Amino acid sequence: MPKNEGFSRIIELNEDLIKNNDLLAAENRKTFIQNNIKSFDIVGAIGAGKTSLLEEIIKKIRQNKDNGKRILVINGDVATRIDADRIEKCGAKSIQINTARECALNSYHISQVINNIDLKIFDIVFIENVGNLICPSDFILGVETRMVVVSITEGEWVIKKHPLLFKMSDIAVINKIDLLDVVDVNLDEMIHDAEEINPNLKIFTTSAKTGENIDEFINYLVAENKI
Ligand SMILES: Nc1nc2c(ncn2[C@@H]2O[C@H](COP(=O)(O)OP(=O)(O)OP(=O)(O)O)[C@@H](O)[C@H]2O)c(=O)[nH]1
Numbered sequence: 001m002p003k004n005e006g007f008s009r010i011i012e013l014n015e016d017l018i019k020n021n022d023l024l025a026a027e028n029r030k031t032f033i034q035n036n037i038k039s040f041d042i043v044g045a046i047g048a049g050k051t052s053l054l055e056e057i058i059k060k061i062r063q064n065k066d067n068g069k070r071i072l073v074i075n076g077d078v079a080t081r082i083d084a085d086r087i088e089k090c091g092a093k094s095i096q097i098n099t100a101r102e103c104a105l106n107s108y109h110i111s112q113v114i115n116n117i118d119l120k121i122f123d124i125v126f127i128e129n130v131g132n133l134i135c136p137s138d139f140i141l142g143v144e145t146r147m148v149v150v151s152i153t154e155g156e157w158v159i160k161k162h163p164l165l166f167k168m169s170d171i172a173v174i175n176k177i178d179l180l181d182v183v184d185v186n187l188d189e190m191i192h193d194a195e196e197i198n199p200n201l202k203i204f205t206t207s208a209k210t211g212e213n214i215d216e217f218i219n220y221l222v223a224e225n226k227i
């Protein structure tokens with residue numbers, strides 16, 4: 001047996017996995033479109049504020065009674081249903097997926113959900129991916145919009161060090177700006193890094209805690225017909 005055969009087999013398996021994921025993602029995309037659903041994949045660092053931002057978005061949508069959008073959130077976490085419970089408290093329906101040893105949701109997880117519920121009762125599906133800045137770049141899910149969330153507490157270089165997810169996203173949120181006084185980062189540099197990696201990114205700097213720039217962020221989603 002050639003010395004490297006084992007290694008080459010592992011690489012082929014990974015390529016197959018990603019190819020199959022992409023095919024299933026295309027099916028998910030079709031399902032979302034056929035059911036007139038706006039769909040989001042929210043990726044980002046552990047604890048950056050993905051759920052907190054979602055809570056703000058959901059509260060805002062529900063405040064606006066004329067809008068009356070029906071929201072489903074699919075929460076991905078290694079364990080627990082803490083995020084799903086938080087989302088349900090805001091008045092949206094949520095489904096928690098526990099991935100155990102997997103560091104990202106994949107399109108199979110999503111197809112299992114959207115093909116086994118009545119999607120017609122929803123207008124928007126937010127998918128909160130497992131907190132991770134590396135793995136989700138291998139697994140597209142078939143959504144319309146991908147949003148990446150980091151916070152200033154991950155350090156000034158967090159964007160530069162994880163360029164792929166920023167390249168693959170439509171919106172970037174740099175959260176926890178209320179902590180700028182105590183965390184030694186240059187926010188302008190972080191914005192500059194994101195712009196350099198992906199000039200098409202729409203970038204927001206927010207605080208889900210104080211509400212700073214949250215209205216501007218949500219107004220953009222509404223104006224762009226994303227929610
Ligand atoms: N100071 C400050 N804290 C925040 C902000 N946003 C979120 N937090 C806090 O940060 C912690 C993590 O927030 P989550 O919203 O759970 O973050 P997440 O990205 O959903 O985390 P995972 O799903 O576990 O990856 C919580 O204690 C939040 O209260 C913010 O803008 N400023």
Ligand SMILES: [Mg+2]
Nearest residue numbers: 050051083128
């Ligand atoms: Mg969360």
